Amino acid sequence: MCTAVAAPVVRRKTMPEMKSPELQSPELQSPEGQSPELQRPLSERQSGYKSREVSRLARVSHRQFGVFTRDQVIEAGLSDNWLGPRVRRGDFVRLQRGVFSLKLAPSHWERNALAACLAGPPSTVLSHKSAARALGLSLVTADNDLLDVTIPHGNRLTLSGARVHRTRCLQPADRARIRRLPVTNVARTLIDLVGIVSDLALKGALDDALTRRLSSPALVLATIERNRHHSRIGSAALQSAVMPWLANPLESPAEAEMLRILTGRGLPAPTTQVTAVLNSGAKFRLDFAWVSQRVALEVDGFQYHDGPERFVSDRHRANLLTEAGWHVLRTTFSEIRHDPEPLCQALLRVLVDGSSAVQTLPN
Numbered sequence: 001m002c003t004a005v006a007a008p009v010v011r012r013k014t015m016p017e018m019k020s021p022e023l024q025s026p027e028l029q030s031p032e033g034q035s036p037e038l039q040r041p042l043s044e045r046q047s048g049y050k051s052r053e054v055s056r057l058a059r060v061s062h063r064q065f066g067v068f069t070r071d072q073v074i075e076a077g078l079s080d081n082w083l084g085p086r087v088r089r090g091d092f093v094r095l096q097r098g099v100f101s102l103k104l105a106p107s108h109w110e111r112n113a114l115a116a117c118l119a120g121p122p123s124t125v126l127s128h129k130s131a132a133r134a135l136g137l138s139l140v141t142a143d144n145d146l147l148d149v150t151i152p153h154g155n156r157l158t159l160s161g162a163r164v165h166r167t168r169c170l171q172p173a174d175r176a177r178i179r180r181l182p183v184t185n186v187a188r189t190l191i192d193l194v195g196i197v198s199d200l201a202l203k204g205a206l207d208d209a210l211t212r213r214l215s216s217p218a219l220v221l222a223t224i225e226r227n228r229h230h231s232r233i234g235s236a237a238l239q240s241a242v243m244p245w246l247a248n249p250l251e252s253p254a255e256a257e258m259l260r261i262l263t264g265r266g267l268p269a270p271t272t273q274v275t276a277v278l279n280s281g282a283k284f285r286l287d288f289a290w291v292s293q294r295v296a297l298e299v300d301g302f303q304y305h306d307g308p309e310r311f312v313s314d315r316h317r318a319n320l321l322t323e324a325g326w327h328v329l330r331t332t333f334s335e336i337r338h339d340p341e342p343l344c345q346a347l348l349r350v351l352v353d354g355s356s357a358v359q360t361l362p363n
C-alpha cells in the first residue's frame with residue numbers, strides 16, 4: 001500500500017524592493033531611441049506631495065529619455081521647493097540650465113541631445129551634423145562630445161557641450177521629429193551641411209537619403225529655393241548634385257555618382273534602368289544602357305550582388321547578353337569613387353558602333 005506524501009512547500013525569498021527618494025531610476029533599453037520607463041513614485045506620506053503630481057512628471061520624463069525641465073515640474077503641479085532640495089542632495093542631475101535627469105539614468109547621446117533642445121526656446125532643433133546623425137545619413141560623422149543645435153535669430157543661449165547656430169529662416173516645413181528628437185528635416189540638414197562637410201560626404205548623404213526615400217529631389221530643390229537668401233554660399237553645389245536624380249530613375253548612391261562622372265566627362269548620356277528583352281525572350285534590367293550601341297554598364301554593390309548565388313546569376317546574365325550582341329562592362333562603387341578614369345576610357349572605346357538587336361521596354 002502506497003502512502004501519498006505531500007510535497008514540501010518551498011517558500012522563495014523575495015528580494016526587498018529598492019526605492020529611490022522620488023522617482024525610481026529609469027530602465028533604458030538600447031540607446032537607439034528607446035525611452036526610459038520610470039517606476040512608481042513615493043507615496044504621499046514619503047514625498048509630501050500627492051502621488052499624482054509626481055506620477056504626472058514621471059510620465060513626461062518617460063517620454064523624454066528620463067529628462068525633464070523646471071517648467072515641466074511646475075506644469076505637473078510641483079514647485080521649486082520640491083525640485084531644489086532634491087537637486088542639491090543629488091537625486092536629480094542638472095544637464096543644462098533648467099533641464100534635469102534622474103541620477104541613475106544612463107547617459108547616452110539621445111538623452112543629451114534632447115536635454116540641449118529642451119534648454120533652448122521652443123523652436124530649438126538639432127541641426128547640422130547632429131541632425132545628420134539622428135536622421136542616419138551616411139558619410140557624415142557627428143561629434144560625440146559636441147552637439148549642433150539651431151535656434152531662431154535674436155535668442156541667446158549658452159549650452160554645455162553644444163554649438164549654438166542662429167538662423168532667420170527656420171520654417172515648420174524645415175522641421176522633423178525622430179525618436180522624440182526635434183531635428184531639421186533631411187533637405188534642410190543637407191543645406192546646413194554645405195561647407196561643413198566635404199563635397200564627397202555631402203553627395204554621399206544626399207544620395208543615401210534619396211535612395212532610401214527619406215526625401216525627394218523636388219523637395220530638396222524646393223528647400224534650397226526657400227532658404228536661398230539665408231543658406232550658405234555654395235548651396236549651388238548641392239543643387240547640382242541633385243540633378244541626376246531629377247530625370248533619371250536611380251537605385252543607389254553608386255549609380256548617382258556614376259551618372260555625375262559620365263556627365264562631367266562629356267560621355268554620351270545613357271538610359272538608366274532599362275529593361276532589355278533579348279531575341280530569346282529573356283528579360284534583364286540594366287543599370288545603364290546605350291541601346292543603339294548595345295553597350296551596358298552594370299554597377300555591382302555588396303547590397304545587391306553579394307553571395308555565391310548572385311555571383312552565378314550575374315555571370316549567366318552577362319553571358320546571355322554577350323551572346324545577343326551586347327558589350328557589358330562592370331564596375332564597383334569603390335572604382336567609381338576612387339579611380340573612375342580607366343572605366344571612362346573603356347566606355348569611350350566601346351561606344352563606337354553597333355546596331356540594336358534587342359527590344360527595350362519603357363519603365
